[in-house]
Amino acid sequence: MDLNATLIGQTIAMIVFVWxxxxxxxxxxxxxxxxxxxxIADGLAAADKGARSLELAEVEKTKMLDQARGQAxxxxxxANTRAGxxxxxxxTTADQERERILVSARAEVEQEVNxxxxxxxxxxxxxxxxxxxxxxxxxxxxxxxxxxxxxxxxEI
Amino acid sequence: MASEGAKTSAEYIQxxxxxxxxxxxxxxxxxxxxxxGNFWAINVDSMIFSVGxxxxxxxxFSRAAKKATTGRPGKMQAFIEIVxxxxxxxxxxxxxxxxxxxxxxxxxIVTWVFMMNLMDLIPxxxxxxxxxxxxxxxxxxxxxxxxNITFAMSISVFILILFYSxxxxxxxxxxxxxxxxxxxxxxxxGVPKIxxxxxxxxxxxxxxxxxxxxxxxxxxxLFGNMYAGELMFILIALLFASFFAGVAGAVLGLGGIVLHxxxxxxxxxxxxxxxxxxxxLTIVYLSQAHEAH
Numbered sequence: 454m455d456l457n458a459t460l461i462g463q464t465i466a467m468i469v470f471v472w473x474x475x476x477x478x479x480x481x482x483x484x485x486x487x488x489x490x491x492x493i494a495d496g497l498a499a500a501d502k503g504a505r506s507l508e509l510a511e512v513e514k515t516k517m518l519d520q521a522r523g524q525a526x527x528x529x530x531x532a533n534t535r536a537g538x539x540x541x542x543x544x545t546t547a548d549q550e551r552e553r554i555l556v557s558a559r560a561e562v563e564q565e566v567n568x569x570x571x572x573x574x575x576x577x578x579x580x581x582x583x584x585x586x587x588x589x590x591x592x593x594x595x596x597x598x599x600x601x602x603x604x605x606x607x608e609i
Numbered sequence: 610m611a612s613e614g615a616k617t618s619a620e621y622i623q624x625x626x627x628x629x630x631x632x633x634x635x636x637x638x639x640x641x642x643x644x645x646g647n648f649w650a651i652n653v654d655s656m657i658f659s660v661g662x663x664x665x666x667x668x669x670f671s672r673a674a675k676k677a678t679t680g681r682p683g684k685m686q687a688f689i690e691i692v693x694x695x696x697x698x699x700x701x702x703x704x705x706x707x708x709x710x711x712x713x714x715x716x717x718i719v720t721w722v723f724m725m726n727l728m729d730l731i732p733x734x735x736x737x738x739x740x741x742x743x744x745x746x747x748x749x750x751x752x753x754x755x756x757n758i759t760f761a762m763s764i765s766v767f768i769l770i771l772f773y774s775x776x777x778x779x780x781x782x783x784x785x786x787x788x789x790x791x792x793x794x795x796x797x798x799g800v801p802k803i804x805x806x807x808x809x810x811x812x813x814x815x816x817x818x819x820x821x822x823x824x825x826x827x828x829x830x831l832f833g834n835m836y837a838g839e840l841m842f843i844l845i846a847l848l849f850a851s852f853f854a855g856v857a858g859a860v861l862g863l864g865g866i867v868l869h870x871x872x873x874x875x876x877x878x879x880x881x882x883x884x885x886x887x888x889x890l891t892i893v894y895l896s897q898a899h900e901a902h
Contacts, residue, residue: 458849458850458853459734459850459852460738461849462862462866463732463735463849464735466869466873467732467735467869469870470873473870473873474877478877483684485691486691487684489690493680493687494681
């Protein structure tokens with residue numbers, strides 16, 4: 454077997470064939486491979502992103518919970534303060550009211566006593582006049598004896 | 610190579626279709642290339658190229674497996690993943706049993722046969738010329754053009770078919786149920802009992818032929834396709850011989866280049882298709898070995 458044109462012809466044909474493969478067979482194969490690579494890389498990136506956003510959400514959640522807890526505490530405190538204020542206010546108002554009612558009741562009672570005393574006084578004066586008339590046996594003219602009667606009533 | 614009339618075209622073709630063989634003669638000496646008729650001869654070139662390609666694939670896959678990452682795959686990993694995905698989906702689509710052997714077997718067959726077929730695209734004189742320079746007289750570089758190789762593969766598959774048939778159907782279920790009661794079922798046909806052996810014998814002959822045709826067709830299909838393809842390349846190579854001997858020779862040579870290229874491009878299809886067919890039929894046969902009728 455000697456080196457001859459057959460080998461050259463085959464080599465040329467092979468070169469052309471390799472060129473053909475590089476031009477038409479290799480690119481779609483590589484395209485498929487690269488597409489798969491990109492797909493996988495994208496998938497991994499998406500998974501990563503998901504994990505990261507989950508982490509972020511977790512942090513956000515904790516923060517929000519803390520905030521809400523703080524707010525709740527504040528609100529409770531405010532409410533407590535407010536309740537204390539209301540109770541105090543009510544107590545003060547009630548005290549004042551009681552005082553007022555007491556004063557007015559006392560005044561009324563005094564008035565009533567005074568009126569009763571006045572009434573009593575007049576009745577006693579009348580009884581005294583009646584008694585005196587019976588004793589004297591004649592009518593005492595109320596007009597003429599006004600001074601007398603008034604004196605009497607004052608003395609009682 | 611028909612240069613200087615050293616060889617005629619017929620000799621050139623015959624030379625290319627001869628394996629590098631080694632065997633023992635009557636006196637027990639190891640001899641090269643005079644082994645026709647000796648069953649114990651070994652086709653050294655087929656062995657070297659098929660085993661070499663197998664080792665290359667094993668190395669390639671194990672390297673990819675070791676370097677495999679769950680992150681963004683490299684190009685080699687992505688390619689092998691595509692191949693494995695393809696084989697896996699082929700197996701899943703056809704084979705419905707549970708057998709951990711089928712998918713790796715299919716992967717081995719498709720990649721190995723593909724690589725052996727791919728050797729056909731190397732110009733037919735390159736490696737033989739290098740071998741010749743190294744003092745080796747014959748060299749056939751495409752293992753799948755050697756029926757020994759294709760039969761070895763198909764017989765291995767056949768042994769697996771028999772093994773799984775016996776394993777899944779039992780000796781009785783396989784020999785009686787599958788080989789004797791089909792395709793003419795004497796029970797369904799209402800044949801009197803006394804004639805059953807006759808019907809069963811008839812069935813057995815039919816089914817045995819069908820069974821034996823499986824490995825035979827499997828190997829001969831691959832061998833035939835690749836052998837014919839190789840022969841086409843050799844015939845085209847003859848056109849180059851008179852490249853520098855006048856205008857007619859040059860035209861012939863240029864035509865040879867075009868033909869060689871066209872045939873090589875077409876051969877990409879054949880190479881892939883034959884590997885795929887071998888794999889697919891293996892899966893189908895083993896699937897049948899797992900299924901009851």
